[in-house]
Amino acid sequence: MEQSQTRTSASDALARFRLLVLSAVGIFFFFIPITIGGKSTIPLDHLVGHIKSWLGSGVAWYALGMIVVGAAYPFVSGQWSKSLTDKTFSVLKLLGAVAAVMAVTGTGPEFLHSKDMLPFLFEKLVISVGLIVPVGAVFLSFLVSYGLLELIGILVQPVMRPIWRTPGRSAIDAVASFVGSYSLGLLITNRVYKSGQYSAKEAAIIATGFSTVSATFMIIVAKTLDLMAVWNLYFWGTLVITFLVTAITVRLPPLRGMDESVRDPEPDAGREGRFQTAYQTGMDVARQAPSLGSGIRSTIKDGLLMTIAILPSIMSVGLIGLLVAKYTPVFEWLGYLFYPFTAIWGIEGAKALAQASASGLAEMFLPALLLREADVVVRMASAVVCVSSVLFFSASIPCILSTSIPLSVGRLVVVWFIRTALSLLLAIPFALLVVG
Numbered sequence: 001m002e003q004s005q006t007r008t009s010a011s012d013a014l015a016r017f018r019l020l021v022l023s024a025v026g027i028f029f030f031f032i033p034i035t036i037g038g039k040s041t042i043p044l045d046h047l048v049g050h051i052k053s054w055l056g057s058g059v060a061w062y063a064l065g066m067i068v069v070g071a072a073y074p075f076v077s078g079q080w081s082k083s084l085t086d087k088t089f090s091v092l093k094l095l096g097a098v099a100a101v102m103a104v105t106g107t108g109p110e111f112l113h114s115k116d117m118l119p120f121l122f123e124k125l126v127i128s129v130g131l132i133v134p135v136g137a138v139f140l141s142f143l144v145s146y147g148l149l150e151l152i153g154i155l156v157q158p159v160m161r162p163i164w165r166t167p168g169r170s171a172i173d174a175v176a177s178f179v180g181s182y183s184l185g186l187l188i189t190n191r192v193y194k195s196g197q198y199s200a201k202e203a204a205i206i207a208t209g210f211s212t213v214s215a216t217f218m219i220i221v222a223k224t225l226d227l228m229a230v231w232n233l234y235f236w237g238t239l240v241i242t243f244l245v246t247a248i249t250v251r252l253p254p255l256r257g258m259d260e261s262v263r264d265p266e267p268d269a270g271r272e273g274r275f276q277t278a279y280q281t282g283m284d285v286a287r288q289a290p291s292l293g294s295g296i297r298s299t300i301k302d303g304l305l306m307t308i309a310i311l312p313s314i315m316s317v318g319l320i321g322l323l324v325a326k327y328t329p330v331f332e333w334l335g336y337l338f339y340p341f342t343a344i345w346g347i348e349g350a351k352a353l354a355q356a357s358a359s360g361l362a363e364m365f366l367p368a369l370l371l372r373e374a375d376v377v378v379r380m381a382s383a384v385v386c387v388s389s390v391l392f393f394s395a396s397i398p399c400i401l402s403t404s405i406p407l408s409v410g411r412l413v414v415v416w417f418i419r420t421a422l423s424l425l426l427a428i429p430f431a432l433l434v435v436g
Contacts, residue, residue, distance in 0.1 A: 001408075002319055007363045011287060012283070012287075014286075014287075015147075015283050015286035015287040016283065016286070018146040018147065018286040018289055019146055019147040019148070019151070019282045019283055019285075019286040020115075020289070020294070021150035021228070022053045022142050022145075022146045023142060023146050023147065023402065025139070025142045025168070026139055026142030026143030026144075026148065027042045027139070027143070027148070028043060029042065029044045029047075029139040029142070029419075030136075030139065030143060031041060034046070036037065042129050044135065044136055044139065045132075047135060048128075048131045048132050048135050048136075051131060051135065052127070052131060053417075054387040059127055059131070060103075060122070060127065061433060062103050063099065063100070063102050063103065063122070063126050063127050063128065063130040063272060063311065064100050066130050066307055066311050067096060067097050067100040067126070067308075067311045067312045067315060068097050068100075069308050070093060070096075070097075070099065070307070070308030070309060070311050070312045071093040071094050071096060071097035071312045073308055073309075074085075074086065074089075074090040074093065074175045075090065083244060085401065085408070085409055086366055088133060089313060089398060089401065090161045091386060092311035092312070092313060092316040093313060093316065094312075095315075095316040096311070096312030096313060096314070096315035096316035096317075096319075097312055097315075099118065099121075099315040099316060099319050100111075100122065100126070100311075100312070100315050102118060103118040103119070103121070103122040103126075103315070105123070105254055106251070107221060112319070116322065116326075116369055117319065117322055117323075118319065119164075120322075120365075121269075121314065121315060121318045121319055121322070121394075122185075124220070124365075125314050125318065125365075125394070125395065126242070126314055129183060129307070129310065129314065129395065130307060130311055132183070133183045133187070133210030133303050133306055133307045133310075134281065134300065134301065134303045134304050134307050136183075136187070137187065137299045137300045137302060137303025137304070138296060138299070138300060138303075140187060140188065140191075140299040140303070141292070141295035141296050141298065141299045143172065143188070144172070144188055144192070144299075145289050145290065145295040145299075146282075146285065146286045146289050147281070147282030147284070147285035147286040147289070148172070148282065149169045149172050149192070149285075150169060150266070150282050150284075150285050151277070151278045151279060151281065151282035152168065152171055152172055152278075153167055153168035153169030153170075153171070153172075153266050153278075154238060154266065154267065154268075154274060154277055154278035154281055155274060155275070155276075155278050156168040156171045157266070157268070159171075163247050164205065164243070164246060164247055164248045164250060165201070165202070165205060165251075166198075166202045166205050166206055166250075167198070167202060167265070167266040168266060169195075169197065169266055170189075170198075170202065170205075170206050170210065172188065173185045173188050173189050173206050173211065173298075174206070174210040174243070182211040182212055182213055182390075182396050182399065183306060183310065183395075183397070183399055184307070185210060185211040186207060186211050186396075186399050186400060186403060187299075187302055187303060187306055189203055189206045189403070189405070190203075190213065190302070190306075190403035190404055190405065191206055191299070191302060193403075193404060193405055193424060194404050195264065196262065196263030196264040197262065197263075197264045197265075197266070198261040199258075199260045199261055200258050200260075200261075200405065200406050201255065201258035201259060201260045201281060202260075202262070203405045204255055204405055204406070204407050204411075205246070205249075205250050205255055207400050207403070207405050207407065208246075208249070208255070208390060208391060208400070208407070208412065208415045208419075209242075209243075209245075209246030209249060209250065209390065209419075210243075210246065211390065211391045211396065211400075212242055212387055212388070213364060213387055218235060218238065218350065218383075218387060219231075219397075220365075221365070221368050221383050221386060221387065222234055222383060224365075224368045224369070224372060225368050225371065225372065225379040225380075225382065225383050226372075226379065227379060227380060228432055230380075232385060233434050234380065234384070234434075237384060237430050237434070238383070238387050238388060240386060241384055241388050241423060241426045241430065242388040242390070242423075244426060245388055245419050245422045245423055245426065246419075248422055249418055249419060249422070250319070250386070252418060253414075254411045254414055254415065255415065258406075259406075267281055269391065276416060279388045289393070303394040305402075306399065306402060306403075309398065309399070309402035310395055310398050313393075313394070313398035314394050314395045314398075317362065317363075317393040317394045317398065318362070318363045318393075318395070320362070321361075321362020321363045321366060321393060321394055322362070322363065322366065324362065325359045325362065325366055325370065331355055331358045331362075332355050333358075334355075334358035334359075334361075335354040335355030335356070335357065335358040335359075336354070336356040337354075337358070337417070338355075338357050338358060338420060338421060338424060339351060339354040341354070341369055341421050341424040341425055342354045342424055344425075344429065345428045345429065347373055347375075347377055347378065347381075347428060347432070348375050348378070349371075349374050349375050349377075349378040352371065352374060352378065352412065353368075353371070353378045353381060353382060353424070353428075354424075355370075356370040357382065357385050357386075357389070357420055357423075357424060358418055358420075359422065360385065360386050360389050360392055361391070361392060361393060361413070361416055361420075362392065362393050363392055363393070363394040363395075364386045364387070364389070364392045364394075364395075364396075365386065366386075367382045367385065368382065368383065368386060376435050377428070377431045377432055378430075378431075380399075380430075380431035380434055380435065381424070381427040381428045381430070381431040384395050384423065384426075384427035384431070385420060385423040385424055385427050388414075388419065388426075388427070389416060389419050389423055390419055390421040391412055391413075391415060391416040391419065392416075396435050397409070397412050
């Protein structure tokens with residue numbers, strides 16, 4: 001009897017250590033800004049920065065290696081032949097590898113090496129994503145494997161379920177996306193969905209509504225559009241508008257009709273009270289969790305697979321989007337679909353804002369590049385929309401397609417259109433308020 005009690009006590013102590021200490025390590029690396037060398041950001045970002053500095057010029061060759069592996073992977077695994085979408089993206093990944101070789105070696109047509117083409121894509125996007133996803137995966141197991149997800153989930157159920165139709169644990173995904181990156185948020189979402197804790201509908205809502213670009217990338221947008229003087233207003237306004245748009249889109253097709261069945265639903269708070277239920281649920285998960293080494297190996301594997309899946313697509317689709325925006329009228333034509341949503345406010349530059357917003361489907365940063373010289377209201381509205389639209393072909397859409405979440409390209413484009421239209425309707429009056 002005493003031995004049984006001793007084992008139970010030891011098991012509880014280990015579970016408590018996992019839930020409180022290991023989860024705290026995850027919180028620290030993802031959510032607590034610290035200042036090192038005059039730069040204040042989350043520890044994960046500091047770590048990635050140090051690795052980037054340590055690798056020096058080798059970081060470009062590392063990224064190129066990941067892209068080449070990613071381009072070859074669909075053909076080696078046989079995944080390229082599964083569907084038309086897989087065939088299309090497999091070809092695009094090969095083109096991405098060619099583009100990456102040109103970016104690293106400086107070869108190829110001269111116009112591709114202008115500052116806003118290959119150098120922008122490779123240095124600002126590919127290298128950053130190529131480092132943060134696998135490095136972030138090392139610490140991801142601390143965040144998602146030891147009960148924190150379940151504990152937080154039950155505590156915020158009263159807010160998440162009625163407003164966004166998602167379980168409370170999705171709050172972790174949302175925060176991870178904003179302070180880390182959409183790719184880290186999707187890594188969490190896919191892992192939780194495959195474990196049966198999200199329904200297809202819940203995973204789709206989170207992937208298309210919460211997994212937006214990070215706060216650090218928002219700083220790049222704000223700097224490009226000369227909005228750092230109103231950074232706090234821009235950041236919090238964008239966060240509110242992004243989640244407001246998500247609350248509306250979950251109630252509209254195509255997300256509204258998706259499968260809602262879930263194998264392992266989040267428990268409701270019982271008679272014991274919400275905090276006690278949350279703590280006990282977290283402890284139960286911590287008791288059954290895999291060892292630290294096993295959890296890290298699993299998340300690193302997921303992170304590396306996601307890295308090689310999205311890097312070649314960023315290069316190819318992003319480059320195509322930049323070329324289309326610069327040399328063709330396609331986004332100008334597409335922009336007319338959004339003109340009613342900008343013209344209604346009677347602002348100067350409504351047409352340019354509509355057209356630039358359309359270009360965000362190719363690459364979220366394109367609107368910022370196209371509107372650098374625009375009126376301040378247009379710049380502010382554009383800065384909000386390029387984040388709150390969430391979906392774009394150079395990275396987030398291929399990233400979603402590389403997960404197990406059942407979202408087709410067609411569905412994603414429809415969700416993007418709805419999000420962009422709603423974002424414009426909300427962002428323009430917000431910009432007028434800020435500027436006024």
